[in-house]
Amino acid sequence: MDLKTLVKDFDTVDQIIDLIPLLKKMPVVEVAEILDQVDESYLLSILDYFTLAQQGLIVSEFNIAKQIDLFKTTSRKRFAEIFEHMPSDTRADLFQHLTLHDQAELLPYLSKKTREDVIHLSAYPPETAGGIMSTDFATVHADMICAEAIDKIRLDAPSKKTIYYCYVVDDEMKLIGFITLKDLIMASPHTLVQDAMHTEFVFGRVTDDREVIAAKIEKYDLVALPIINHKDQLVGIVTHEEAIDVILAEHTEDMQKFMGIVEANKEFDYLGTSSWEHFKRRAVWVISLAALxxxxxxxxxxxxxxxxxxxxxxxxxxxxxxxxxxxxxxxxxxxxxxxxxxxxxxxxxxxxxxxxxxxxxxxxxxxxxxxxxxxxxxxxxxxxxxxxxxxxxxxxxxxxxxxxxxxxxxxxxxxxxxxxxxxxxxxxxxxxxxxxxxxxxxxxxxxxxxxxxxxx
The missing domain is CATH 1.10.357.20 (SLC41 divalent cation transporters, integral membrane domain)
Known part of the structure; x- marks a missing residue:
């Protein structure tokens, strides 16, 4: 019997706590799958055994319904600690799913930087590049030498999700090129970034449809795609993981439409969706076509x-x-x-x-x-x-x-x-x-x- 099934059959939180040393050795995504079986009423007491950084990553792997349930059963101050350590794109997505009242309750407990970031990202429609992008990226300047660029990345890296691509920007954050981590390592420490960077690059606009962004990432086989605003300023990136999620979401959406199921404005969760909701989503087409x-x-x-x-x-x-x-x-x-x-x-x-x-x-x-x-x-x-x-x-x-x-x-x-x-x-x-x-x-x-x- 695997851990996921075993945890589901546990009756007390102490039984799960005994597994903490083993869980800490497992990948975050697997830990999230296991803890997804745990009731929200004592999930927090289990998360306390992990660092805040680990808690943020674990919760970010839960589906939206599970995240919202955890939010409702946790104090706003405590949840803010977890929220701060979630990837920027994931926490923005969660923030958009909260009611205006819940958003207002959460914001005071967030740091100024996180508060500004989540409000900024949440302002974009979810179907656009801005709605799925992350602000966890590394930047360097063209007039730096490679040694200085590596030092800057070393300082920024702990808070960044993707550093394989380092984006070269000017003083106004306008994107002028990129340099890979491999380029920086292989170049001489005294080589200027502008001499090693790539000036031909693919990018997306914040207003581009998310399907277009995912298609670009797939077409050019990118780890991440830079996203710029109307002033050509770098405002975020969309990673290949996010592109995969978009492709899966669009595939699910197309399958639902293909079979005459009304699209719902939330992630697909068969068991988590009520029978009444399923009925409402299916009835429109079935009844209409039956009448036809x-x-x-x-x-x-x-x-x-x-x-x-x-x-x-x-x-x-x-x-x-x-x-x-x-x-x-x-x-x-x-x-x-x-x-x-x-x-x-x-x-x-x-x-x-x-x-x-x-x-x-x-x-x-x-x-x-x-x-x-x-x-x-x-x-x-x-x-x-x-x-x-x-x-x-x-x-x-x-x-x-x-x-x-x-x-x-x-x-x-x-x-x-x-x-x-x-x-x-x-x-x-x-x-x-x-x-x-x-x-x-x-x-x-x-x-x-x-x-x-x-x-x-």
């Missing part, structure tokens, strides 16, 4: 006479709906992914439609043949009117299915592009919205082809 499904019922009702004359048509309606839904969802998925990666824009719509038409035609041929064989195999004993042939019926059904695959694929590829064109999120246009649209068009194609051939 009335159209499908109206279509079927309008072809009631055709179904009565040729009952076999009703047997293969589910096959039409499933195949069309699958084809449409597949096309939507690849297009949404290409849009997310920046591989497509609305200007490429004609290329996308042409490519998906070719792909869907090949799929239609394969699925049409399969549907023809399926009807012959499953319905060879089915009673059909004497004036109709089973092979002809199988051909009509397979033809309708083929047309459905082509139309569903084109719809699935086109809808995300259209939504993006009008400034929306293309993931919203995906399943289950596409499934509902494809069901409606599929029924029209199915009964339209059948009535045209059999004159029902």
């Amino acid at each position: 499904g009335i159209i499908s019922g109206m279509i079927i009702h309008s072809y009631e006479n055709a179904i009565e004359k040729l009952l076999i048509l009703a047997l293969y309606m589910p096959m039409m709906a499933d195949t069309g839904g699958n084809a449409g969802s597949q096309a939507a998925t690849v297009v949404v992914r290409a849009l997310a990666l920046g591989q497509l824009t609305f200007k490429d719509w004609l290329k996308v439609i042409w490519k998906e038409t070719k792909v869907s035609t090949l799929l239609a041929i394969c699925l049409g043949v399969l549907a023809f064989a399926k009807v012959l195999f499953l319905s060879w004993e089915t009673e059909i009117p004497a004036q109709y042939s089973l092979s002809v019926i199988a051909f009509v059904i397979s033809l309708a299915l083929s047309l459905q695959v082509i139309s569903a694929t084109i719809i699935g590829a086109a809808l995300p592009l259209v939504v993006r064109r009008f400034g929306g999120d293309p993931a919203v246009a995906a399943s289950p919205a596409i499934t509902t649209v494809v069901d409606i068009t599929g029924l029209l194609i199915y009964f339209g082809v059948a009535t045209a051939f059999f004159r029902l």
Whole structure:
């Protein structure tokens, strides 16, 4: 049994305290995972066995819900001590999740530097670079020699999260270049920083979308990306760890939208979210699309006479709906992914439609043949009117299915592009919205082809 499971079964705080020597030897992230199982009422007494620096790192690894619970069960003065030692980006994120009343209670217990820092970072929208950046970075000046730069970094390093990149700034904090720690170590102690620094660099603006920042870090394989304001002054950095968190968060958000789940303005926590909250997030799309499904019922009702004359048509309606839904969802998925990666824009719509038409035609041929064989195999004993042939019926059904695959694929590829064109999120246009649209068009194609051939 691992420690995480063992702690969950403990009944008293003394049992966990006995494990403190072992916990102190473990990585912070693992300690946080273990202590995440501990009730907030005595979590603080366990944290007291760690240094304040360790406490700040441990609490920063908890999810937002756990951090807020700890805040509520701890005195403001005591929590401020932990808060001071949390990474700047994490504490700013926590501060934004607190109510205005709680923020006002916490601020008086913070040092002036921390108070100014957290207010500054919290002013940026969470979806921007400013909302996810950290102020824990090291700076040097171009007119320093490398030995002086190393001495400055040595003094600053204990409070900095990332020092692999050292940013070169002028007296007004304008970013003019960067130098790596390796560059400083390998250079002669008397070499000027300006002679060893890199003047070509990638940066982000505080107003840039966080997805754009994460994409830059991924594209250029950076440890951290400097963030500047409108005056070109260095105000923060976004680390690759934060970029990974952004990518995961955006992936979760896209998956929720893709499945018609209303986005919540907080971190995803399945067990920590109430059933009522889950209901509210799922109900909007499900109920709306169910109401839209009335159209499908109206279509079927309008072809009631055709179904009565040729009952076999009703047997293969589910096959039409499933195949069309699958084809449409597949096309939507690849297009949404290409849009997310920046591989497509609305200007490429004609290329996308042409490519998906070719792909869907090949799929239609394969699925049409399969549907023809399926009807012959499953319905060879089915009673059909004497004036109709089973092979002809199988051909009509397979033809309708083929047309459905082509139309569903084109719809699935086109809808995300259209939504993006009008400034929306293309993931919203995906399943289950596409499934509902494809069901409606599929029924029209199915009964339209059948009535045209059999004159029902």
